[in-house]
Amino acid sequence: MRSRLGPVAVAAVALFLGTLVVSQFRSRDVYSRSLEQETPETLATLIADLNDRNRELRSEIFDLQLRVDRAQTEVAGGKGTLEESQRQLEQLEVFSGQSAVAGPGITIRIDGAFDEHALSDLVNELRNAGAEAIAVNGARVGPRTWFGRGPNGEVVVDGAVVPGPWTVRSIGAPDVLYVAMTRTGGIMGQFQLIYAHTRFTVTREDSLDLPALAGQ
Amino acid sequence: MGATKLQKGLALAVPALVFGFLVAAQWATVAASRAVSLRYIDPLSSTVTSLENEQTALKAQLADVRARLDRLQQTGAAENGSVQELTTRLEGLRDRAGLTAVSGEGVVVAFDMTRAAADLGQDRLPCFAPDLTDIVNAAWRGGARAVAIDDERIVASSSVYCVGGTIVVNGSIVSSPFTVTAVGPPSGILAVMNDPAELTDLKQRRDQQIVDLRIARVPDVTLHGYEGPVIVRSAVAR
Numbered sequence: 001m002r003s004r005l006g007p008v009a010v011a012a013v014a015l016f017l018g019t020l021v022v023s024q025f026r027s028r029d030v031y032s033r034s035l036e037q038e039t040p041e042t043l044a045t046l047i048a049d050l051n052d053r054n055r056e057l058r059s060e061i062f063d064l065q066l067r068v069d070r071a072q073t074e075v076a077g078g079k080g081t082l083e084e085s086q087r088q089l090e091q092l093e094v095f096s097g098q099s100a101v102a103g104p105g106i107t108i109r110i111d112g113a114f115d116e117h118a119l120s121d122l123v124n125e126l127r128n129a130g131a132e133a134i135a136v137n138g139a140r141v142g143p144r145t146w147f148g149r150g151p152n153g154e155v156v157v158d159g160a161v162v163p164g165p166w167t168v169r170s171i172g173a174p175d176v177l178y179v180a181m182t183r184t185g186g187i188m189g190q191f192q193l194i195y196a197h198t199r200f201t202v203t204r205e206d207s208l209d210l211p212a213l214a215g216q
Numbered sequence: 217m218g219a220t221k222l223q224k225g226l227a228l229a230v231p232a233l234v235f236g237f238l239v240a241a242q243w244a245t246v247a248a249s250r251a252v253s254l255r256y257i258d259p260l261s262s263t264v265t266s267l268e269n270e271q272t273a274l275k276a277q278l279a280d281v282r283a284r285l286d287r288l289q290q291t292g293a294a295e296n297g298s299v300q301e302l303t304t305r306l307e308g309l310r311d312r313a314g315l316t317a318v319s320g321e322g323v324v325v326a327f328d329m330t331r332a333a334a335d336l337g338q339d340r341l342p343c344f345a346p347d348l349t350d351i352v353n354a355a356w357r358g359g360a361r362a363v364a365i366d367d368e369r370i371v372a373s374s375s376v377y378c379v380g381g382t383i384v385v386n387g388s389i390v391s392s393p394f395t396v397t398a399v400g401p402p403s404g405i406l407a408v409m410n411d412p413a414e415l416t417d418l419k420q421r422r423d424q425q426i427v428d429l430r431i432a433r434v435p436d437v438t439l440h441g442y443e444g445p446v447i448v449r450s451a452v453a454r
Contacts, residue, residue: 034261035257035261035264035265035382036257036258036261037381038257038261038379038380038381038382039257039380040256040257040260042379042380042381042382043256043257043260043261043263043264044260045379045380046264046379046380046382046384046389047260047263047264047267049379049384049387050264050267050268050271050387050389051267052387053271053387053388053444054267054270054271054274056387056444056445056447057271057274057275057277057278057444057445058274059445060278060445060446060447061274061277061278061281064278064281064282064285065281067285068281068284068285068288071285071288071289071292072288074292075288075291075292075295078295079292079296080292080293080295080296080298080299081288081289081291081292081293081296081299082292082296082298082299082302084285084288084289084292085289085292085299085302085303085306086302088285088289088306089302089305089306089309090453091446091448092306092309092310092313092315092446093309093453094448094451094452094453095313095371095372095373095446095448096309096312096313096314096372097372098309098312099453099454100453100454101451101452101453101454102451102452102454103450103451103452104450105450117346117350120349120353121346121349124349124375124376124377125375125377127372127373127374127375128375128377130447132373132447132448132449132450132451133451142372143312143313143314143370143371143372143374144356144360145356146353146354146356146357147353148353148357149413171450171451172450172451173449173450209454210451
C-alpha cells in the first residue's frame with residue numbers, strides 16, 4: 001500500500017510556498033505616485049519652489065565663478081589662494097556650526113507643553129525658511145543634531161536634557177523667517193491649535209549671538 | 217405569501233438601487249472633476265519636469281565650478297605654506313559640512329504606501345515628510361556619520377517638506393519609494409530604529425499594511441556630497 005503522506009507533504013509545502021510568494025508579492029505591491037496625481041495648485045507651488053531653488057543655484061554658480069577668477073589671479077601673482085581659502089574657511093565654519101555667529105533673525109519663545117517631535121519640526125521649518133544658524137536654549141543646532149525624549153518625558157537635544165520654556169533663536173532674513181513662521185496655516189498656527197495652553201511668541205531681532213556647536 | 221415575497225424582494229432591491237445610484241454618482245463626479253483639472257495638470261507637470269531637468273544641469277555646473285576652485289586651492293597650497301594649512305582645515309570642514317562623499321557600512325530604510333492603502337485613499341496622497349525626518353533623526357541618534365534621502369545629502373541647511381503628496385528635500389523633488397541611507401555603525405543605528413519608542417507612527421502604519429517598510433544593514437554604501445548652494449548671507453563668524 002502506497003503511503004498517503006507523500007502527496008500530503010508535497011501539498012503542504014506547495015501551499016506554504018504559494019502563501020510565501022503571494023505574501024511577498026503583495027507586500028512589494030507598493031504604490032508608485034506621479035506628478036499627474038497632484039492638483040494644479042500643488043503643481044504651481046512646486047514650480048515656484050523649483051524656480052527659487054534654481055535661482056539660488058545660478059547665484060551660487062555666478063559667485064563661485066567670480067571666486068575662481070580671483071583665485072586664478074592670486075595664483076598667477078604667486079600669492080597662492082590665501083584670500084579665497086580664508087573666505088571659504090569662514091563660510092564653512094558658519095555653515096557647519098563650527099564657529100560662533102552673529103546676525104539678524106528671529107527668536108521664538110515657547111512656554112508650556114511641547115515635545116521633541118514639535119521641536120524637530122520647528123527646526124526643519126526654520127531651515128526651510130532659510131535659517132543659517134539655529135540654537136535651542138543657547139545650544140547650537142548642527143547638521144547631525146537629533147531630538148529625543150528623556151526617561152521622564154523631557155526634551156533631549158543631542159543627548160542633553162533641554163527643559164522648557166524653550167527659546168529658539170535663528171539667524172537669517174528676519175522678515176522672511178517671521179512671515180514663514182507666523183503665516184496663516186503655518187507652523188505657529190498649527191502649534192497654537194495642538195498645544196492650546198502653550199504660549200508662543202515670535203520676535204524679529206536686529207542682532208543675535210549664537211555659540212558654536214558644543215564639543216567643537 | 218406572495219406579498220411577503222414581494223416585500224422581501226423590495227427590501228433588498230431598494231437599498232441595492234440606492235447604493236448603485238450613489239456609486240455611479242460619485243464616479244461621475246470624480247470623472248468630471250478630473251476632466252477639468254487635466255487641462256491644467258499636463259502643462260503644469262511638464263513645467264515641473266523641465267525645471268527638475270534644469271536643476272540637474274545646474275547642480276552639475278555647480279559641481280564643476282567647485283572642482284575648479286578646489287584644484288586652484290591645491291595649486292595655491294603647493295606654492296604657499298599658509299594656504300597649505302588652510303586647505304587641510306578646509307578638507308576637514310567640507311567633510312563635517314557634508315560636502316564630500318562618504319562610504320562605509322550603514323543602514324538603508326525604504327518605505328512607500330502599499331497599493332491597497334493607495335486604492336482606499338483614492339486621489340489623496342499622504343505627506344510622508346514627518347516620517348522621513350523621524351528616520352533621519354533616528355539615524356543621527358544612532359551615531360550615523362552621514363545621511364541622505366535618496367540622493368539628497370542631509371546637511372545643516374536641509375529641510376524636508378511636502379507640497380501635496382510630493383516630497384521636497386534640499387529644494388529637489390524626491391520620488392517614491394523613499395530611501396534613507398545612513399553611513400555609520402549599523403548596530404547603533406538599528407538599535408534606535410528597532411526601539412519600539414522610535415518611528416512609532418511609521419511602524420504602526422506598517423502593521424496596518426498602509427506602508428511597506430524595510431530596514432536593512434548594508435556592508436558598504438557610498439553617499440554623494442551635498443550638491444546644493446552653501447548660503448551664508450546673514451550670519452557672520454564672531
